[in-house]
Amino acid sequence: MRIAIAGATGQVGSPLAEAAARTGHDVVRLARSTGVDLTAPVDPALLAGADVVVDVTRTALREEEASAAFFTAVATNLGEAARSAGVSRTVLLSIIGVDRIGRAPREPAGRGPEDHYRAKWAHEQATREHAPGVRIVRAAQFHDLARVLLLALREGDTSRVAEMPVQPVALEVVVDTLLDVATGTVDEPVVEVAGPRVERFCDLAAAFATRDVPGLHVEPAPVSAVLAGGALLPGPDAVLGGPDFQTWFRHSNVASSP
Numbered sequence: 742m743r744i745a746i747a748g749a750t751g752q753v754g755s756p757l758a759e760a761a762a763r764t765g766h767d768v769v770r771l772a773r774s775t776g777v778d779l780t781a782p783v784d785p786a787l788l789a790g791a792d793v794v795v796d797v798t799r800t801a802l803r804e805e806e807a808s809a810a811f812f813t814a815v816a817t818n819l820g821e822a823a824r825s826a827g828v829s830r831t832v833l834l835s836i837i838g839v840d841r842i843g844r845a846p847r848e849p850a851g852r853g854p855e856d857h858y859r860a861k862w863a864h865e866q867a868t869r870e871h872a873p874g875v876r877i878v879r880a881a882q883f884h885d886l887a888r889v890l891l892l893a894l895r896e897g898d899t900s901r902v903a904e905m906p907v908q909p910v911a912l913e914v915v916v917d918t919l920l921d922v923a924t925g926t927v928d929e930p931v932v933e934v935a936g937p938r939v940e941r942f943c944d945l946a947a948a949f950a951t952r953d954v955p956g957l958h959v960e961p962a963p964v965s966a967v968l969a970g971g972a973l974l975p976g977p978d979a980v981l982g983g984p985d986f987q988t989w990f991r992h993s994n995v996a997s998s999p
């Protein structure tokens with residue numbers, strides 16, 4: 742198959758492109774670093790002969806409105822080009838629970854972690870509106886996300902990290918699931934993928950702090966009712982894959998410590 746990957750140079754896109762190429766697929770890599778800015782109209786010729794487009798883009802913008810505008814532009818430009826090029830399937834990587842969060846009333850406590858989830862809900866909606874043959878893969882938080890946020894949210898010797906249940910997952914499991922859905926091995930409109938165990942997100946951050954950043958203290962930060970109530974947890978039909986966080990953590994790389 743010819744698989745076009747939007748965001749092919751990223752944390753998810755790179756191993757996905759490698760896995761697709763390794764298993765005999767022809768891969769088209771789309772990213773600014775390969776010369777394609779997806780926030781501008783996309784030349785359908787770039788998708789000529791593609792069977793599927795996989796969207797694993799992300800923006801560094803954190804504020805909801807700007808981030809939603811980015812995802813909406815990418816979904817619209819990519820979707821319109823895919824339709825013109827006759828692509829039959831689109832796979833979007835999203836996040837478990839963004840539909841529940843996107844439909845819930847806003848609460849002051851929900852700002853911050855909710856901004857990205859609400860922007861991803863806009864990403865899903867724009868993709869459904871503009872792209873052909875949409876399948877959504879909603880993943881749980883990756884095992885290393887708590888470390889990324891621990892460092893991003895650091896203020897002095899404290900980092901305030903969301904106190905919410907998650908069921909973190911290994912990146913490899915997400916990549917395998919994306920490839921299964923892209924190739925049609927799994928064919929559902931929405932597929933959830935998560936790890937095997939429920940954890941408290943702030944506890945994961947505290948584990949990284951203790952190991953990697955001496956002196957940094959994690960303070961659990963209250964979140965909105967929808968997040969605290971388990972909106973990010975998978976449903977009963979989710980694909981679950983190991984390792985669990987503790988096993989992954991024991992084998993994870995400490996060489997990149999700040």
Ligand SMILES: NC(=O)c1ccc[n+]([C@@H]2O[C@H](COP(=O)([O-])OP(=O)(O)OC[C@H]3O[C@@H](n4cnc5c(N)ncnc54)[C@H](OP(=O)(O)O)[C@@H]3O)[C@@H](O)[C@H]2O)c1
Pocket residue numbers: 747748749750751752753754771772773774775777778779780797798799800834835836837861880881882883884886
């Ligand atoms: N981390 C998690 O726990 C988690 C969980 C569930 C779902 N996800 C989702 O996974 C997705 C991918 O995340 P990631 O960590 O792989 O992101 P990432 O490492 O930041 O990669 C983002 C990719 O998007 C490309 N990109 C950004 N702006 C672009 C533009 N204007 N035009 C074309 N390409 C552009 C980047 O390439 P260039 O910079 O070269 O353009 C890069 O290839 C996100 O949408 C995220 O919501 C993440």
